[in-house]
Amino acid sequence: MKKPEGMKGESLKSRKKVCNVQNSDETQQDMTEAIRIAVRKAFAEVKIEEKRAEKKKTLYNTRRLMESYIDLKKYINNAITEEEEVTEAAYSVLKGENAKLKSVKEAKMVTAMMIINIDRALTELETESRKEGTLYKYEAFRMHYIDGLTFEEIADQLDCGKNSPSNWCKAILKKMSVKLFGINGI
Numbered sequence: 001m002k003k004p005e006g007m008k009g010e011s012l013k014s015r016k017k018v019c020n021v022q023n024s025d026e027t028q029q030d031m032t033e034a035i036r037i038a039v040r041k042a043f044a045e046v047k048i049e050e051k052r053a054e055k056k057k058t059l060y061n062t063r064r065l066m067e068s069y070i071d072l073k074k075y076i077n078n079a080i081t082e083e084e085e086v087t088e089a090a091y092s093v094l095k096g097e098n099a100k101l102k103s104v105k106e107a108k109m110v111t112a113m114m115i116i117n118i119d120r121a122l123t124e125l126e127t128e129s130r131k132e133g134t135l136y137k138y139e140a141f142r143m144h145y146i147d148g149l150t151f152e153e154i155a156d157q158l159d160c161g162k163n164s165p166s167n168w169c170k171a172i173l174k175k176m177s178v179k180l181f182g183i184n185g186i
Contacts, residue, residue: 058185062177066145069118076112081105121179122146125172136160137168141176144169 065072081104122142129138136158143149143157144165154165177185 054184055186058181059173059177062173062180062185065114065118065180066173066176069115069145070148072111072115076108076115079104079108081108117180118176121176124179125175128175129172137172140165140168141172 125141126135126138129135140154140158143154144151149157151165151169152162155162158165174185179185
């Protein structure tokens with residue numbers, strides 16, 4: 001039997017192999033591209049999740065700073081860093097050793113700088129709230145974090161709903177986060 005024109009010198013088996021190799025190369029390229037796309041998407045999702053986690057952490061840190069505000073101010077006033085500050089008679093025998101607590105001194109300075117930043121941010125927030133006509137929100141925030149009142153006590157004093165002070169504090173806390181941590185607070 002005579003082979004058709006287009007099949008001279010080629011067997012059907014070898015043509016199938018060539019076709020399969022071409023299909024295999026195309027399939028492999030398609031798979032490689034699909035993998036690239038999937039990796040890009042996964043990387044983008046990880047970046048978004050990292051940013052979300054960073055924002056959550058910053059808000060958490062801002063809330064913790066505000067919850068500790070009163071204690072941090074006390075620490076600045078009460079932390080002893082130099083031996084001259086020791087007034088207790090029981091420790092007078094140790095005087096003259098020129099003792100200094102470097103780590104406490106550093107912590108005291110860092111704490112003082114953060115309190116200064118918080119105080120400046122509070123002043124800005126109060127001014128902004130006055131301009132916006134939402135001073136009551138700032139007042140609720142101040143009452144809770146500075147004066148130590150509960151949300152229920154604030155609601156009674158401001159004659160508002162029981163959830164309002166909490167919601168107002170959350171809104172002010174977000175603004176405070178930006179004022180304290182800049183772009184990381186957004």
